[in-house]
Amino acid sequence: MDGRAGGATRGRGRDSVGRKDELRLEQEVVDTLYARLDELRAAARTRLDEVRRSGPSGSPQNRSERDAFATLYEDRVAQLDAVEDRLAFGRLDLDDGARRYVGRIGLTDAEHSSLLTDWRAPAAQAFYRATAAHPDGVVRRRHLVTRGREVTGLEDELLDLDAPEAVTGTTLSGEGALLAAMAAGRTGRMGDIVATIQAEQDAIIRSSLTGALVVQGGPGTGKTAVALHRAAYLLYAHRRVLERSGVLLVGPSHSFLRYIDQVLPSLGETGVVSTTIADLLPGVVADGEEDPRAAQVKGRAVMARVVRRAVRARERVPAADVPVRLDGHDLLIRRRDVRDAIAKARRTHKPHNLARVTFVREMLSRLAEQYGRQLGEPLVGEDRALVLEDLRSHRDVRVALNLAWLPLTPERLVEDLWTKPHRLAEAAPELSPQDRRLLERPKGSPWTPADVPLLDEAAELLGEDDQAERAEAAARAAQRAQDLEYARQVLESSGAGGGIVGADVLAERFAASGPRLTTAERAAQDRTWTYGHVVVDEAQELSAMAWRMLVRRCPTRSFTVVGDVAQTSSLAGARSWQGMLDPVFHDAWRLAELTVNYRTPASVADAARRAALAAGLPVSPLTSARDVPDALRVVEVAPGDLHAGVRAEVDAARAEFVAAESGRVAVVAAAAATADLRTALDLADAGPDAPVVVLDPVQVKGLEFDAVVLVEPAQVATGRSGASDLYVAMTRPTQRLVVVHAAPLPAGVAPARAESGAPASA
Numbered sequence: 001m002d003g004r005a006g007g008a009t010r011g012r013g014r015d016s017v018g019r020k021d022e023l024r025l026e027q028e029v030v031d032t033l034y035a036r037l038d039e040l041r042a043a044a045r046t047r048l049d050e051v052r053r054s055g056p057s058g059s060p061q062n063r064s065e066r067d068a069f070a071t072l073y074e075d076r077v078a079q080l081d082a083v084e085d086r087l088a089f090g091r092l093d094l095d096d097g098a099r100r101y102v103g104r105i106g107l108t109d110a111e112h113s114s115l116l117t118d119w120r121a122p123a124a125q126a127f128y129r130a131t132a133a134h135p136d137g138v139v140r141r142r143h144l145v146t147r148g149r150e151v152t153g154l155e156d157e158l159l160d161l162d163a164p165e166a167v168t169g170t171t172l173s174g175e176g177a178l179l180a181a182m183a184a185g186r187t188g189r190m191g192d193i194v195a196t197i198q199a200e201q202d203a204i205i206r207s208s209l210t211g212a213l214v215v216q217g218g219p220g221t222g223k224t225a226v227a228l229h230r231a232a233y234l235l236y237a238h239r240r241v242l243e244r245s246g247v248l249l250v251g252p253s254h255s256f257l258r259y260i261d262q263v264l265p266s267l268g269e270t271g272v273v274s275t276t277i278a279d280l281l282p283g284v285v286a287d288g289e290e291d292p293r294a295a296q297v298k299g300r301a302v303m304a305r306v307v308r309r310a311v312r313a314r315e316r317v318p319a320a321d322v323p324v325r326l327d328g329h330d331l332l333i334r335r336r337d338v339r340d341a342i343a344k345a346r347r348t349h350k351p352h353n354l355a356r357v358t359f360v361r362e363m364l365s366r367l368a369e370q371y372g373r374q375l376g377e378p379l380v381g382e383d384r385a386l387v388l389e390d391l392r393s394h395r396d397v398r399v400a401l402n403l404a405w406l407p408l409t410p411e412r413l414v415e416d417l418w419t420k421p422h423r424l425a426e427a428a429p430e431l432s433p434q435d436r437r438l439l440e441r442p443k444g445s446p447w448t449p450a451d452v453p454l455l456d457e458a459a460e461l462l463g464e465d466d467q468a469e470r471a472e473a474a475a476r477a478a479q480r481a482q483d484l485e486y487a488r489q490v491l492e493s494s495g496a497g498g499g500i501v502g503a504d505v506l507a508e509r510f511a512a513s514g515p516r517l518t519t520a521e522r523a524a525q526d527r528t529w530t531y532g533h534v535v536v537d538e539a540q541e542l543s544a545m546a547w548r549m550l551v552r553r554c555p556t557r558s559f560t561v562v563g564d565v566a567q568t569s570s571l572a573g574a575r576s577w578q579g580m581l582d583p584v585f586h587d588a589w590r591l592a593e594l595t596v597n598y599r600t601p602a603s604v605a606d607a608a609r610r611a612a613l614a615a616g617l618p619v620s621p622l623t624s625a626r627d628v629p630d631a632l633r634v635v636e637v638a639p640g641d642l643h644a645g646v647r648a649e650v651d652a653a654r655a656e657f658v659a660a661e662s663g664r665v666a667v668v669a670a671a672a673a674t675a676d677l678r679t680a681l682d683l684a685d686a687g688p689d690a691p692v693v694v695l696d697p698v699q700v701k702g703l704e705f706d707a708v709v710l711v712e713p714a715q716v717a718t719g720r721s722g723a724s725d726l727y728v729a730m731t732r733p734t735q736r737l738v739v740v741h742a743a744p745l746p747a748g749v750a751p752a753r754a755e756s757g758a759p760a761s762a
């Protein structure tokens with residue numbers, strides 16, 4: 001790494017006999033840890049078998065309890081299975097002579113003495129943070145390298161500068177383990193980084209739960225890795241709160257969510273709801289495509305006002321009084337009465353569909369009064385009730401009241417805006433006629449991702465008639481109090497929770513009837529669920545309206561937001577965090593930065609940065625952790641030979657990087673060129689897990705590959721977000737970027753020596 005500073009020291013120069021002894025000693029410790037893990041697994045499995053064997057008999061309450069315990073033990077077995085790989089990866093020697101092993105989970109022996117410290121525990125923090133300048137009581141930090149259950153290597157850093165083995169050090173903690181992790185072949189799935197988290201990353205991971213933490217960092221600085229490890233840390237440190245309310249993770253696409261979906265389980269955490277903005281609304285499938293300019297308009301903050309106006313437009317006084325005839329009496333739905341009833345309903349400050357109850361009640365009561373006046377005596381008691389009922393079911397009355405205050409679904413409200421230009425014109429005077437035209441579309445068109453925040457906004461303003469549900473909720477609360485007391489007694493007497501589940505969660509499991517749902521499953525099905533914490537990745541892509549939707553999911557505004565404003569491709573996304581987030585979080589957000597690139601070789605990262613700066617993007621400062629020889633290649637071909645040139649480079653990259661178990665190559669090109677390239681490369685049928693894939697810059701966002709063949713960067717760089725797209729495309733490889741072009745290269749892309757006057761490095 002550039003800029004090595006005095007700090008930790010590495011002691012690699014031991015004689016081989018000493019080293020062998022050390023390895024043997026560590027192997028003994030690791031054997032003990034796995035033996036304990038096996039013991040705990042066996043115990044959890046035995047309990048699970050016992051519960052399952054108890055059969056389907058007994059009262060519903062008994063069955064429910066049995067299922068709850070079965071789920072508890074299943075979770076425990078899954079958690080213990082997930083930590084098999086690299087169970088222990090570190091050791092701290094402390095200045096008081098104590099020694100502490102750090103691993104994926106905490107383990108104690110039968111007498112409750114600590115064997116292994118969970119990486120998230122305060123006692124493990126020094127493993128990531130201690131430096132020679134601030135040793136934090138640590139004399140030696142040791143990284144254990146394991147393959148399966150075998151210890152294959154050790155790497156020591158001596159933080160006590162007076163120790164005889166001390167030599168000049170590095171600012172990268174566990175450099176050998178880190179370099180090995182960075183150089184390893186890619187598998188198409190992201191792995192965890194628990195063993196090699198760096199100090200600046202650790203500070204973010206362990207930052208307080210309150211408020212919104214925004215992490216800005218260039219490509220490859222570990223934002224995604226840090227966000228996921230922070231989710232696991234928060235679930236550990238605040239389990240009581242977050243276990244019940246859940247954590248929401250929002251990513252940019254399904255392929256991205258697939259890419260990261262093994263990280264949290266490998267950290268022993270499965271209770272996180274992962275989704276995209278397009279999928280956030282239960283029951284709405286938003287797979288339609290639209291002009292990015294239309295999506296940009298829909299994402300503007302002003303659309304909240306537009307939706308509000310659209311709702312209010314459905315609360316309107318008729319142009320003239322409306323006559324209705326009931327049982328020979330002529331009644332009038334008077335404009336004045338409608339105006340008063342609307343005002344009264346609005347004063348309830350309830351959502352439209354709920355406030356409608358007040359509006360209708362008021363109107364029917366006024367009509368009943370008219371009826372009574374015509375009879376010559378006020379209506380009371382049963383007579384009044386009967387007249388009210390007749391009025392309520394009277395067709396003309398229903399039509400008139402609906403015209404004045406229409407009950408609406410969010411889908412109907414939003415579809416009307418896009419399909420009836422007069423409705424949009426009335427609701428959106430602040431949009432220009434051109435912008436409004438962009439939003440027009442035929443009835444029945446599929447929903448698009450940009451519609452989802454608007455549907456959510458509408459759902460919020462419209463509400464649902466929830467009277468029956470509220471009565472049910474009161475009954476459930478009473479039952480829950482009983483369950484909770486019982487669960488507490490059960491946990492106390494059996495000690496079954498093992499610290500991973502509380503009485504409240506167990507009680508919830510007792511109470512659930514029908515299919516057993518976890519917090520995550522229940523949350524995912526409920527639009528009004530409020531989460532304890534929300535993690536947003538590639539957050540620069542979110543529109544102002546999407547942020548409003550997310551804040552509704554977490555009113556406490558406890559967020560982890562990671563992204564890079566230089567990589568924004570969505571026209572509705574953020575160009576600066578302040579501009580986007582001030583209106584959302586007000587003062588309650590703090591910025592942290594990540595500055596070291598762990599993915600891309602330095603020469604590639606430097607070229608990407610030069611190109612980005614040349615295009616005026618707000619790129620973050622970036623230092624690359626390593627370089628790789630021959631990492632950047634530029635191949636110029638004749639215009640007619642582009643596909644042949646790409647094929648040759650893809651074949652070469654495949655031969656060099658793709659092996660049986662790992663190694664992935666991406667061909668990245670402008671969206672308009674990908675279909676032809678797939679055909680030309682015989683990859684039309686290749687699935688997302690194929691060793692070679694063809695993707696556009698939006699599809700590769702957040703992903704990484706051993707080698708990237710970038711096709712015609714000038715074409716990638718055209719379009720409104722072209723410079724960001726090029727920056728994203730160039731920063732995907734872990735080993736090599738091959739640029740194949742026929743058109744002239746955009747400024748900065750070529751290796752520094754090939755461009756006169758271009759800076760060699762950022």
Ligand SMILES: Nc1ncnc2c1ncn2[C@@H]1O[C@H](COP(=O)(O)OP(=O)(O)OP(=O)(O)O)[C@@H](O)[C@H]1O
Nearest residue numbers: 193196197198219220221222223224225598599702
């Ligand atoms: N401390 C670390 N130890 C080992 N590998 C790391 C570390 N930090 C990051 N990495 C690796 O660096 C690569 C890039 O990380 P990640 O995808 O989280 O970066 P990012 O900042 O989200 O990038 P982008 O902005 O391009 O999406 C991943 O392979 C990740 O595992």
